[in-house]
Amino acid sequence: MNPNNTIPNEEIVKLAEKEEARFLSILLKDKDCISDAISYGINPTEKNKPGHFLDEKNSYLYFLIKKNYISYGSLLTRSAIDSIMDMQDKGTDEQRSAMKTHWDKTYNRSHDVDKEDYAMLRDHINDRFLLWQFFSIVQNAPEIIKSTSNHSELIKGFLTDINGLKNMNPDSYSLTMTMEEGVKIAMEHITDRRENPVDPDRIKTGIKALDDIYNGLEKGSYTVVSGMINGGKTTLLMNIGFNMAKAGYNVAYVSLEKKAELFYRRLLSLHASTDYNRIKRGGKEEWGITEHWYGKLKEAARDILEVIKPRYDCLQFVQQTKLTKILSEVDKIRTRKSLDVLIVDYLGVIGFESHTIGRPDLDLANIHQRLMAYGRTHNLVTFTALQLKSSSSKGIREKARKVGTDADVSSVEVNTEDYSGSQMIIADADNAIGCVLNADHPPTKMYISISKARDDESRRTITLDFDGKIGRIADPEYTPQQIKTTHDLLYDSNINDAQLEKDLASDNDLFTAVSNSVGAIVKDETKLPILTAPSSDITDDLDDAEPSPDIINDLDEAEPELVGEDKENIVDASMDLGDIEGHDDDGDISDIFGE
Amino acid sequence: MNEEKKSIDADPEIQEVADIRKSKQKALAFLRRGKEAHIPTEHLRINKDQFAKLLDPIYIKENQKEYKELFGDEYKARNTKEFASYIYDNADKILDLNYVVIDGGNGESRRRAGYALLFRLILCDKWGMYKECSELSHIFQTINILENEPHRNVLASSLKKFGVLFISEFYPKLMSSHWEIGSFFDDVLVARRYSHKVTIISFSEPMTNEQRLTDKDYGVTFADLSWQLKPGKKVLRIKVGVDESK
Numbered sequence: 001m002n003p004n005n006t007i008p009n010e011e012i013v014k015l016a017e018k019e020e021a022r023f024l025s026i027l028l029k030d031k032d033c034i035s036d037a038i039s040y041g042i043n044p045t046e047k048n049k050p051g052h053f054l055d056e057k058n059s060y061l062y063f064l065i066k067k068n069y070i071s072y073g074s075l076l077t078r079s080a081i082d083s084i085m086d087m088q089d090k091g092t093d094e095q096r097s098a099m100k101t102h103w104d105k106t107y108n109r110s111h112d113v114d115k116e117d118y119a120m121l122r123d124h125i126n127d128r129f130l131l132w133q134f135f136s137i138v139q140n141a142p143e144i145i146k147s148t149s150n151h152s153e154l155i156k157g158f159l160t161d162i163n164g165l166k167n168m169n170p171d172s173y174s175l176t177m178t179m180e181e182g183v184k185i186a187m188e189h190i191t192d193r194r195e196n197p198v199d200p201d202r203i204k205t206g207i208k209a210l211d212d213i214y215n216g217l218e219k220g221s222y223t224v225v226s227g228m229i230n231g232g233k234t235t236l237l238m239n240i241g242f243n244m245a246k247a248g249y250n251v252a253y254v255s256l257e258k259k260a261e262l263f264y265r266r267l268l269s270l271h272a273s274t275d276y277n278r279i280k281r282g283g284k285e286e287w288g289i290t291e292h293w294y295g296k297l298k299e300a301a302r303d304i305l306e307v308i309k310p311r312y313d314c315l316q317f318v319q320q321t322k323l324t325k326i327l328s329e330v331d332k333i334r335t336r337k338s339l340d341v342l343i344v345d346y347l348g349v350i351g352f353e354s355h356t357i358g359r360p361d362l363d364l365a366n367i368h369q370r371l372m373a374y375g376r377t378h379n380l381v382t383f384t385a386l387q388l389k390s391s392s393s394k395g396i397r398e399k400a401r402k403v404g405t406d407a408d409v410s411s412v413e414v415n416t417e418d419y420s421g422s423q424m425i426i427a428d429a430d431n432a433i434g435c436v437l438n439a440d441h442p443p444t445k446m447y448i449s450i451s452k453a454r455d456d457e458s459r460r461t462i463t464l465d466f467d468g469k470i471g472r473i474a475d476p477e478y479t480p481q482q483i484k485t486t487h488d489l490l491y492d493s494n495i496n497d498a499q500l501e502k503d504l505a506s507d508n509d510l511f512t513a514v515s516n517s518v519g520a521i522v523k524d525e526t527k528l529p530i531l532t533a534p535s536s537d538i539t540d541d542l543d544d545a546e547p548s549p550d551i552i553n554d555l556d557e558a559e560p561e562l563v564g565e566d567k568e569n570i571v572d573a574s575m576d577l578g579d580i581e582g583h584d585d586d587g588d589i590s591d592i593f594g595e
Numbered sequence: 596m597n598e599e600k601k602s603i604d605a606d607p608e609i610q611e612v613a614d615i616r617k618s619k620q621k622a623l624a625f626l627r628r629g630k631e632a633h634i635p636t637e638h639l640r641i642n643k644d645q646f647a648k649l650l651d652p653i654y655i656k657e658n659q660k661e662y663k664e665l666f667g668d669e670y671k672a673r674n675t676k677e678f679a680s681y682i683y684d685n686a687d688k689i690l691d692l693n694y695v696v697i698d699g700g701n702g703e704s705r706r707r708a709g710y711a712l713l714f715r716l717i718l719c720d721k722w723g724m725y726k727e728c729s730e731l732s733h734i735f736q737t738i739n740i741l742e743n744e745p746h747r748n749v750l751a752s753s754l755k756k757f758g759v760l761f762i763s764e765f766y767p768k769l770m771s772s773h774w775e776i777g778s779f780f781d782d783v784l785v786a787r788r789y790s791h792k793v794t795i796i797s798f799s800e801p802m803t804n805e806q807r808l809t810d811k812d813y814g815v816t817f818a819d820l821s822w823q824l825k826p827g828k829k830v831l832r833i834k835v836g837v838d839e840s841k
Contacts, residue, residue, distance in 0.1 A: 271603070273613050296609075303603045403722065408756070439722075440624040467620060478621070478720075485618035487718060490625060491642040497626075500640075504623035510612050 007128075007135050016054040016128055023121040024058060024106050025113045027065050028076060033118050034069045035324055035353060039370075040122060052129040057102045064099070070325050073353060078103050130165055137161045203340060203381050206243020208475045209462045213450055214431065219340070219379045222372040223431040224347075226386045226419045228393045232435050232446050232466060232473070233385040234258070234345055239473045240383070241343050242267060245310030249340040252333055253314045254326055256349045260316040266471050267312070272300035275469040275507050286508055311337070320351040323367050327374055339380055344371060346385035348420065365422040372428060386425065388434070392418035400447060401439040409461050412436055414449040426452060442468050445476070469507075625718050632723040632761075634710045641711035647679035649708045651699050654834035665692075665831060686715050690759075693788045693829040696820050697797040700835035705797040706763050708835045712795055713761040721758030728765040736774035751779050755786040759793055766799040770813045777814030784816040796820065 007013070027034050044063035045051035053059035064084050068076045076084075081099055085091040091099070137158065144154045177185075193199060202216030217223060227233040238253070245251040255263055269276040274293050281288045289297070304310065315329050326344070333339055344350070352363040368384070375382030388396065392414075399412045414434025416426040426432050432452035437443035446466040450459050465476050489504065603609055629639050652675045655662075662678075663670045666688060672678040682689065689695060695712060697705050710725065717723045731750070740746045745753070754760055760783075770776045787794050798821065813821075820830065 273609055273616065296603075299603055408758075441627050442620075442624075444620055444624045465617070467616070470616075478617070479614070482614050482618045482621070485615060486622045486625070489619065489622045490640055490718065493640070493642060493645075497636050497639060501623065501626060504619050504626065507616060507619075510615055 007132055012128060012131070013054065015124070018112075019121050019124050020053055020055055020058040021106055021109060022113050022117065023125055024061055024065070025109045026115055026118050026121070027062070028103070028107050030115060030118075031069070031073075031075060031353065033115070034065060034075075036118075037122060038066060038069070038324055038328065039374075040126070042122065042125065050129075050132070052125050054128070054132075057099070060099065061102055061106065070322075070328065073322050073351065076103075078107075133165050134162070137165075203244055203249055204247065205240045206247065207240065207464065207473065209464060210240075210433075210448065213453060213458045213460075213462070217381045217431070219381055220376045221430040222375055222382045222384075222428070223433065224384055224386055224419065224425060224429045225433045225435060226388050226414060226451075227435040228388050228397065231388075232437050232443075232468075233387075235466075235468070235471050236433075236435050236446070236448075236473050237343050237345055237383055237385060238263070238267065238471065239270070241312060241341065242270065242310065244341050244381075245312035246308050248310075250311040250337055251313070251341040251343065252330055252339055253312065254317065254330070254342070254344045255314055256317050256319050256321060256345065258316075260314040263314045263316075268297055268300050268304070270471045271304060272296040273470050273472075274300075276471065277469065287506075319349040322351045322353050323370055324353065326350070327370075330374075334378065339378065342375060342380045342382045344382070344384040346387075347371070347425075348385075348387055361422040362424075365424040368421075368425045369428065387420050388414065388418050389420045396434075396436055397439075400436045403438060403447070409447060409463055412447040412449060412461050414451050416451050419451070430454065437466060446473055621720075625714075625720075628717050628722055629714050632713060632717060632757075633725045634714055634723075638707055638710040639714060641707060641714065643679040643683040644676070646683070646708065646711045647675040649700070649704050649711070649835045650675040650678060651834040651836045654699070658832075665828075682712070683715055686719050689716060689831065690719055690721070690793055691791075691829075692793050692831050694784075694820060695793065695795040695831045695833065697795065697833045697835060698799075698801050700837050702764060702799065704835045704837055705799070708833060709761045709763050709795050709797050713759055716759040716793065723759035723761065724754065724757045725761045725763065726754070728762050729769055731762065731780070732769040732776050735776045735779035747779060751783050754783045755790070755792075757792070759795070760787065761795040761797075763797045764799045765796055765817060767813055770817075777817070779814075781814040781816050784814070788816075 027037060042062070043049070043051040044053060044059045044066065045056070046063070051059050051062075053062060064081060065076045067084055067087075068074060068080055074080075078100055081103060082096060085096055085099070141158065144151070144158060147154055199216060201219050203219065204211045204216040205214070225233050225236060227236075234257070241251045241253050253263065265279060266276060268274075269279060272293075274297055278287070278289050278293055279297075284290060284294075313333055315326070315333075317326060317329075330339070330342060347364065347368060350367050352360070352367065354363050354366045356362045371382065371384060374380075396412065396414060396418065403409055403412060414436065416423070416432060418434065419426050419432065429452060431454075432450075434449040434451050436447045436449065438445040438447065443466050446464045447461050448464060449461045453459060463476055465474050466472075489500075492500075495503065626639070630636070655672065655675055655678050659673070662672070666681070666685070670681060672681045689712070697708050699705070700708075713723050713725055731754075734744055734750055735747045737747060744750070784794055796817075
């Protein structure tokens with residue numbers, strides 16, 4: 001609200017003065033209420049954007065409370081005022097002193113402050129904000145009456161302004177539907193579906209095997225993807241997100257482990273079918289970014305930017321960032337353009353905003369519920385990832401090792417009890433998918449176990465092709481020509497075994513092979529780069545990196561203190577995650593994408 | 596939303612590169628599976644010509660009718676080269692069988708034939724394992740856990756799961772009913788048969804009617820397999836000679 005343009009209603013102004021102070025008094029003492037107020041859309045006045053508060057000091061105090069909470073997850077103390085105002089480079093000493101006095105007055109208000117009144121106060125403040133916006137618009141109405149022409153445009157503009165009232169429906173999801181309304185809407189939907197088989201409310205993953213099961217994911221749905229450490233979760237999410245973005249949907253990928261820059265490098269690598277190791281090694285030599293591969297990468301970049309133009313934004317945060325901050329950044333994207341898909345990678349490293357003693361699983365469940373509510377409210381297809389329990393991982397990995405025939409694939413099952421964290425997460429989720437890489441070195445397949453779907457009959461395990469070097473997960477395909485090529489490569493008696501293994505692991509000859517139809521294996525050993533064996537610097541990184549401790553995978557068993565200590569370790573390890581190859585428990589290199 | 600846009604994904608060169616990349620990825624995986632199956636490196640990639648040289652040409656000629664019964668009318672091989680070609684080009688048919696039984700020649704040629712088939716079946720996207728019969732007998736006869744070896748129950752359980760299993764050099768003197776060796780082999784082989792997983796077995800002594808095993812010391816399965824000289828239902832019998840490639 002703008003104090004220079006207040007509503008000409010003394011009663012409202014007096015009520016505002018009292019209620020804003022009570023409201024802020026609660027926010028100075030309760031983090032849950034701060035979090036709620038932010039999610040609800042309560043805003044201070046900033047630059048030219050009007051906010052919810054009539055009183056300037058109240059508005060600025062709320063600004064400080066919100067800023068402090070988003071930055072540090074804590075309540076605004078009196079002493080913090082100096083630091084925050086320093087950060088903003090605002091305020092003379094007098095102004096700071098005045099703000100501290102205002103803090104004192106607000107904080108010490110106790111006679112009419114009760115947390116039970118929070119929701120009522122919030123709603124009243126929001127209502128007055130709406131009223132003020134309405135008043136500002138209606139003030140221009142006499143001009144429309146006085147005008148002599150262009151009435152329809154002026155009235156349209158007036159109606160657009162009315163329809164654009166901010167925070168009109170802060171809780172647009174909640175409603176009560178009568179039987180009559182519900183059945184009518186259901187029949188309309190059924191009739192529409194009958195006429196239009198393509199359901200606009202469902203978004204396909206681009207992986208046929210998954211789409212055959214889910215028939216696309218419904219807007220507002222929440223899907224949990226689980227897997228072992230370095231089990232391909234991130235690769236799967238990245239592929240699904242890219243497929244959806246290529247299909248024209250707006251996708252936001254929240255990465256709490258990898259930098260945005262790294263994300264896009266890998267995306268280019270995927271789109272150009274280029275071994276990511278080439279980018280890591282660099283240079284123009286045969287094992288680096290050769291002319292051919294450089295050309296392919298440039299072509300892929302041009303293709304993405306000029307032809308396909310997928311809307312695939314990446315938001316980068318450090319581990320332990322609070323969900324409130326993450327969602328406020330996602331909100332910024334939503335204000336610029338509509339958002340269809342939100343991918344959060346991954347749930348287990350988001351900072352807790354509640355602290356239930358001895359029950360970090362409940363704190364994680366709280367984050368999950370808020371994320372799910374956000375996705376439902378804004379009609380997004382939401383994905384997140386969780387690790388599997390360490391106690392389950394070994395058994396599942398063993399099953400994946402023992403897949404001898406197609407019939408054995410069904411034995412690779414990830415059940416809802418295998419997911420880490422609270423069972424509430426899986427109970428609430430619409431869909432749960434477990435992903436497990438097969439035992440090849442490097443893995444060639446990913447088994448997807450449908451742990452939860454709306455339809456129980458959908459529960460099964462499917463097999464997808466996995467290529468860790470380029471980060472691709474796709475429907476399984478092994479054509480007769482590919483089979484022939486594979487056999488010809490293996491049975492070529494002109495090459496000794498050691499040489500063959502090196503040649504097969506290299507993609508040096510791929511373009512030559514295209515012109516020769518069967519791989520023209522480079523026979524000169526001195527020229528052949530070794531691309532499979534990791535370079536010693538990468539191995540050293542692995543030796544030094546702190547693997548995610550098992551305790552994080554078993555949040556329902558974790559001690560809060562231990563979780564805290566280990567979380568610090570994870571933050572340290574994350575600094576090198578961009579350069580580190582994935583590795584399994586045996587220390588072998590699996591794939592570069594890891595999770 | 597948008598229809599599929601034409602992009603580099605549709606570029607034929609990228610498609611072909613992707614195909615070859617996949618072929619190489621598979622080839623590397625199969626090569627490593629072969630090593631994990633304990634196929635010795637020098638016997639890892641026996642091609643059809645090399646396999647043909649291992650075979651006994653007389654046996655193939657004399658059992659044309661029986662092979663045709665086993666494989667159907669499209670089987671037309673008349674010599675070792677054609678037989679080897681047929682096996683290599685129709686390896687998926689071997690996967691439908693219960694057993695492949697090898698005898699004749701010497702230990703080395705029998706093993707080589709087994710390695711060749713094992714690897715060829717691994718190329719049908721299976722996981723395989725090679726074990727010496729004597730090694731298995733030693734573990735199966737031991738109630739306690741041996742150092743660096745799994746317990747016999749654990750071993751038996753794991754052997755049931757491989758897509759393809761090659762047990763080489765079965766000979767009767769390995770077996771003893773007192774130590775339940777035959778029972779363990781039966782447990783593994785019968786379970787594999789019921790779950791449609793093929794097992795390759797080489798016999799160190801020639802299979803003849805006179806030498807058929809009747810004593811149940813050897814387990815029912817070995818006994819049954821040992822005496823049917825002709826290729827039978829769901830059993831492919833191969834006789835090898837001495838390895839001519841050496």
